Amino acid sequence: MTWRIVPAGDSAVLLEFDERIDVRINERVVRIARSIEAAGLVAIRDIVPTYRSVAVYFDPLRTDYRALTELLEQEGSQGGDARSGVGRIDEAAVRIPVCYGGDFGPDLGAVAEYAGLSEAEVIARHTAPRYRVFMMGFLPGFTYLGIVDSSIAMGRRPTPRVRVPAGSVGIAGAQSGIYPLDTPGGWQLVGRTPLAMFDLRRRDPFLLKPGDAVQFYAIDAAEYARAIARS
């Protein structure tokens, strides 16, 4: 795994690995992000793992830049397990119930046609894999999940919808995602979950974080309605 450290402006620095969507690279990136956080350097403003890089935002007038780059070099050159016991990646998958198709998944038919499969087969292939949260972005709690079965990995809609309801589960190529809020969006919507990806009433408002494992499972409309009533 090759890597490099490159500044991103005068108050951020990136530790970058090879540019590809790769579980092993992302595992290192997520572990490194947690490790940098645990190091507790002064005046770090934010740490953002992405698919294959870690961005560290800092106050250039207060952070010891040399200490920061030395830490990043250590993390880059070692296996990523520089400190034992730091940031053990959770193994249990978060199970996400999804009511597929119909009004909840207006693009399920399009994905089935794209794949040359029945809708039931699409659902089976969407629920089969154990997905990884590669990164979060776009909205609070929006997760980029991978890797979608290539047979159903349909690309984004050419024109986004003006409004995608919160809880909608979508596909965009090799990525799957869940909309945390009502917003415009261009992903292919295959179903909806009654779970809130982001809820300020919870002690941890975010259901998911980078590196988590996710498993979708199908529920019917009645179960969806019961889950919504309980929430």
Added chain:
Amino acid sequence: MAVAHVVRSGLQTTIQDRGRWGLQSRGVSTAGPMDPVSHRIANALVGNDPGAATLEIALAGPEIEFDDERLAAVSGAQFALTVDGRVKAMNTPFLVSAGSVLRFGARSAGTRAYLAIAGGIDVPQVLGSRSTHLLSRMGGMGGRALAAGDRLPLGPASGTPRHMIEHPGIPALPPPGSEVSVRVVPGPHRERFSDAALDDLQSAAYAIRTDSDRMGFRLQGPRLGRDGSPEMISDATPLGAVQVPASGDPVLLMADRQTTGGYPIIAIAISADIGVAGQLAPGDRIRFEVCTMQEAMAALIRVEQALMALEAAAGS
């Protein structure tokens, strides 16, 4: 608890503190003031901590009625200010009392002004910040711009400055339609661009397009050549990043930018010039100028020293 009343809201008035940092890994945008320097000046003038929430006022200003006596100050874009019909100066603290009405008149320079009220705007924090992020409807006044009838809770005005700062020598903003220079350092994705791209970026001024907003300025000017590689895998997007989609028309990312994006970044505005960029609006032009990291740091130190001197002089 003391409140101030929003009689008229202005065009786009939002509550902003220093921003919501620390949760970009969860997709939470930082928001915060478009012109962080003017935000900090306004707070210093009324004796607030630099992190206190102010009103960011864009283009056309609000009408605010006060319930009690406290200091207020406006920095940033140049507005004609009156309190109960009496003219007040920009960048100078003034006293309001119960029943006072502050009105914003015509704007003559800059785009965004910051109204700081002693005690700070005391809306509840969301995820550690009072800043408003409009797309995700988070923070400030219920995640939206102010509306007539809103009540602004105010914190206790304990930080009254010992010295009233008058005319602290803050440089004037250029008039609308000006060409404004913003320094940048080369970005992390230079290999995705043609060899000429960084020169082209500096070759002429860019117009700010009308579809610009707090997320970023969409620019019209010299198109930048990409190297023909496919879209990048999403990367983190720093404040001030100049990202370039396939069209070649750059976008300068600002306060409400998303946390990640798949467009390569050719350059990044220096921290010292973010506030300068934050005063731009459609009709203005921006001229990029590449500088070294050392020059970027020297500029930031100068800005920070001036702000610290102001805060010290105000006794806050």
